[in-house]
Amino acid sequence: MSETTELSIKGESIQSLYGSYLKEIFLVNRRYQRKLVWTIEEKRSFIDSIVKGYPVPLILLAEVKTEKGRKLEIIDGMQRMNAIMSFIDQEFDLGDKYFNLDTMADTKFLKDSGVITQKGEALDRKICAEIVRYQIPLSVYQESGDSHIDEVFRRLNSGGRHLSKQELRQAGAVSKFASIVRKLASNIRGDSSASDVLDLNAMKNISITNRNLKYGISVENIFWVKNNIITKEALRQSQDEEVIADIVAWVSSDKGLRSSSDVLNQLYNFNTEGEDESSLFNSIELQIQKVNEEIVISNIQTVFDEIIKLVESTGKTFNALLFENQQAKISRYFQIVFYAFYKLLINEGMEISDTKKLIDLLDKAGDRTISLAAGGGNWSAKEKQTQSDALYGVIRGCFIKSNNNDPARNQWITRFENILMQSSTEQALYDFKVGLHKIEENPTALDKDTFSKIIRTLTAMANTFPGSTGYCLLGVADNKATADRHQSIYGAGYISYSSFYITGVGAEAIKYYGDIDKYFTRIVQLIREQPISERDKDNLARNITTVRYFDKDVVILKIESDEKPSVYESGYHVRHGSNNHEVKPENFSELFARFQK
Structure with missing residues (x-):
């Protein structure tokens, strides 16, 4: 020893x-x-x-x-x-x-x-x-x-x-490739966390359960299972990560790669010996380094979100959309669709122009357009390329050149859901409000006290620790009673996700300001009026974002820690759990010392 x-x-x-x-x-x-x-x-x-x-x-x-x-x-x-x-x-x-x-x-x-x-x-x-x-x-x-x-x-x-082979590949792997697969897999399952290291107490909030419990994530609602792409048991064995690993390798490689257990081992540098065996690992790492890890994640997430939105709009599962008689396992068919979309959306910088026609062309495409050989085991690079090119040719007419040069702006479906789930393990850095007006019949003015509390909370988040990032989401209720009350006032429904209820701020914005842009402008004005440092005013104003989650508009206020604590009205606040606490003058030195470290 x-x-x-x-x-x-x-x-x-x-x-x-x-x-x-x-x-x-x-x-x-x-x-x-x-x-x-x-x-x-x-x-x-x-x-x-x-x-x-x-x-x-x-x-x-x-x-x-x-x-x-x-x-x-x-x-x-x-x-x-x-x-x-x-x-x-x-x-x-x-x-x-x-x-x-x-x-x-x-x-x-x-x-x-x-x-x-x-x-x-x-x-x-x-x-x-x-x-x-x-x-x-x-x-x-x-x-x-x-x-x-x-x-x-x-x-x-x-x-x-104890573990599947894929879990062993991922266990402790610190390569860029493994990190991308780990992050994307968690994002798509919905069990992502802001930090890799969590208290055991917090893990239950992002656990995957086979029951509709008040906590965790129902396995039935996870994208892969919900759309009959892989089974619940396959998800438990991390087959979703194998699919994502295949996708990451394909889009990162300058030449097509076959799919096999041996190739996955090489991609993770797992149980390989000698320079020849690790050459694929080094090649993919170099390609990722050239592009940048975050851009690889952003690009893949963008394509996933476009597919999710498209399938959701049909009212069918992905499986039911592609086949007359649903297949038992269709992960390879999903990959073919993904590669065709990736080529159009990312490689060619296009966007969907005719959703209805695209859905019509994908309807039963697994029966009439995509033709994959039966059986498992190795999947040749040639078949991947041939079949994705065939689908690409069929659907290309439904896309036009995009004016949006930043695909990351379109990947908010999954990112937004990740923020919601991360709040369950990092409560100190997240807050939710349904809007800026009191939830009562015809409030006459914006509730400035509520807005002031939001900004005070954000400065407290910034004081949690150096390098921290805090969020406040407008248009989200964290309990059903508030969501129901919002619906009764505005007549607008809400979307349930896990234990959250996304009401959006669209109805409030239209009622009091005419549209979401004027609502956004008013928030920026209010930030400028707050008793906080000029640095924090600028940081909040630059980081405010309006995102579209299906048909709901959500405003995300975000603050990033400075090199020194954030002040609010000549005082300092910190966040413990979901509560704010004012720092007493005798504890100022401890707060400042935390940032000096």
């Missing part, structure tokens, strides 16, 4: 683990950790094993140092840890009975404080006491450096029993 490595193995009670969980000691690094994808049934089975006293696998943790002190990064056992904590937190039952919150001092305190509510019929306290006394085997690995942790994770799962 390395002299720098210390390994301690011990048993720790669930009660003790839950206490550490409440203190936010446990971290999840999304650079290598798999998605939270255990079903409720799998969680129940694990808790049942504990109730029956069966042995459970060891949980491996790495002790890491952070700005907030010592933390424990979960290397192996995230799904098990989440199952334990979510059972105690009343998120699922066991045999129609829920964990009894009176069992532990911590849960009783949370119950008495109204933080957690006892659900349904409580499980017998004697059984719950046995659960919290159960000793979970832990191994705490003390090691400096991410590369060591990544290697431990890979070796633990190298037998393939």
Whole structure:
């Protein structure tokens, strides 16, 4: 064993683990950790094993140092840890009975404080006491450096029993290619986060669930599953990332690439030896470097969003649009459509000019235009090129040259949804308002107090830490009651996404200002009147954006941290969770020291 490595193995009670969980000691690094994808049934089975006293696998943790002190990064056992904590937190039952919150001092305190509510019929306290006394085997690995942790994770799962081959490729991979695939996959699934490292407590908000729970993402609503492109089980095994990896490699390569497990291994430099095997990896990295990682992501995201909008407008799934009789698996057909659209939208700088005709041409295109060989395994570059060129030729007449030279401006469907989901894990940096007028019958004037609070909140976000970015979205309600009230006042419906309700500000803008442009101009004027620094006024005014989410107009106010704290009316505010707190004069030095570091 390395002299720098210390390994301690011990048993720790669930009660003790839950206490550490409440203190936010446990971290999840999304650079290598798999998605939270255990079903409720799998969680129940694990808790049942504990109730029956069966042995459970060891949980491996790495002790890491952070700005907030010592933390424990979960290397192996995230799904098990989440199952334990979510059972105690009343998120699922066991045999129609829920964990009894009176069992532990911590849960009783949370119950008495109204933080957690006892659900349904409580499980017998004697059984719950046995659960919290159960000793979970832990191994705490003390090691400096991410590369060591990544290697431990890979070796633990190298037998393939825990992770799919794609998850092993992605685990700990730090190349530009792997980073692009990771970001795009999370963006499209909807489980993206602002940071790679999250508290275990926050992971549930972006977990993928097979039930319509109040948190997380329903697997049925994820683009790939919703459109019958890949199955739920295939998503759990990260087949969506394989499809995206194929797409990223195709658009980044100066020559066509076949699709195969071997090619994916080379793209990730995974289990390859020698210069010849790594040449593809180096070639794609160089191509990405030439274009820029963010531009590659932006271009691919733009095409995805155009396809999403088009399919949504038909009222059909992608599968139903392409085939008379829906196929079981059509990920290759999706790629053909994607490559044809990419050539038109990105390579040739065009935009859709005739949506109706385009839909007509795509209708049953899987039966009459695209002709792919049956079977799996390798997919030749020649067939990819031939079939995408054939579709390109059929639909090209539905596109015209675009006047918009910035494709990133059109990729707001997925980016907007990502901002909503990231707010569930980074509450301190996000705020939502349905608009700038009170939600009441015929308010006579804009609510300046509300606007002032928005700007004060944004300065507090900027003070969270150096380099932070804060958002306030106008046209989004974070609860149904507010959305329903907005609908009753303006007569405009809303779009539900996860736990959010997108009302848009269009109805408010038209009613009080005539159109969205005048509404936008009024906001810029109000920013200039706020008691904040000239730097922050300029930063807010330059970063304000109006985006179109389907038929809803949303205004995004964005602030970026300065080299020193942001002031509001000669005072300073910071953000704790979703609440603002004014910094007391005796704590000014601590706030400024944070930025000096």
